[in-house]
Amino acid sequence: MTRILRALDDISDLYDAVFCDLWGCLHNGVRPFPAAVEALTAFRARGGKVVLITNAPRPARFVGEQLDRMGVPREAYDVIVTSGDAAQDAMFAGAVGRKVWHLGPSKDDGFFTEVPAAWAGRAEIERVPFEEAEGIVCTGPFDEVNEVPEDYRPRFLAAKTRGLPMLCANPDVVVDMGEKRIYCAGALAALYEDMGARALYFGKPHPPIYDMARRRLLEIHDTDDSRILAIGDGINTDVAGAMGEGLDVLFVTGGLAVDQFGPDAEEPDPDLLAAWLGARQQSPQYSIGKLR
Known part of the structure; x- marks a missing residue:
């Protein structure tokens, strides 16, 4: 049975590093959660390493700049690893061809323009109109605030x-932007697969992003998986992915599934939580209402 924690500090001495999700754990898409910032900053102050691991479909630099604008201090983390980073490697390797149609908002243009050093000067990727494409790179809906996956069914049929093939740069299905729930690239890719087409994934819960996170962590600290704690609020992404990698998990109940565990987001009901996790056949070692 999952152990419900009061704070990250309850178990911080057991781990050298954390792989921490962003949306729903560290911020809500609009502003950071002060208690979460404080918890990660304190973990680092004791010598721990914090790898922010997110399904954002943009390279790490752009996510770092977004965190700066939100007011997340650099003292709260060491490294950022994104689904965009992992998916970029696949795209530049030609996973969906060299001529691609980009399905996503303009804020994700950095996925194409920020060429990783490893791919500089090598085979280029060309963004082309849908009619000329060899494959699709999906970073989300064009209008994530107003559109839903079904809006794309006619184009997906074609x-x-x-x-x-579709390269999905963000396997998340939904996130909460402030008080509004919006669809992500994962919802579009799921519809495309349901229609009988092929989609490729590189963010959580899939192995490539964890492999990249381990490599980035190794650059600053040498530890093994038993000393890494994954933190996240997505049961099918953060929890399932980390457990599949053999990592201990701290499930943040006050995120995407906040309405499932009683009236107090800070204090999940143990019985409701146990039943909910059992129904999904997931058993994170720890749970907490909000990261603090």
Whole structure:
């Protein structure tokens, strides 16, 4: 049974590093959570390393700049690893062809323009109109505030007919932006697969992003998996992915599933939590209402 914690400090001496999710754990898409910032900053002050691991479909530099604008201090983390980073490697390797149609908002343009050093000067990727594409790179809906996956069914039918593979740069299905729930690239990719087409994933819960997070951690600290704690609020992404990698998990109940565990987001009901986790066949070692 999952152990409900009062604070990260309850178990911080057991771990050298944390792989911490962003949206729902450290911020809500609009502003940071002060208690979460304080918890991560305190963990680092004791010598721990914090790797922010997110399904954001943009390279780490852009996510860092977004955190700066929100007011998340650099003292709260060491490294950022994104789904965009992992998916970029696949795209530049030609996973969905060299001529791609970008399905996503303009804020994700850095996925194409910020070329990783490892790929500089090598085969280029060209963004082309849908009719000329060999594959699709999906970073989300064009209008994430107003559109839903079904809006894309006609275009997806045409893409499936042509046999276009889709690279999904963000496996998240939904996130909460402030008080509004919005669809992510994962919801579009799920619809595309449901229609019988092929989608490729590189963020949580899939292995490539964890492999990259381990490599980035190794650059600053040498530790083994038994001393890494994964923190996240997504049961099908953060929890399932980390447990599949053999990592201990701290499940933040006050995120995406906040309405499932009683009236107090800070204090999940143990019985409701146990039943909910059991129904999903997940058993994170620890749970907490909000990261603090």
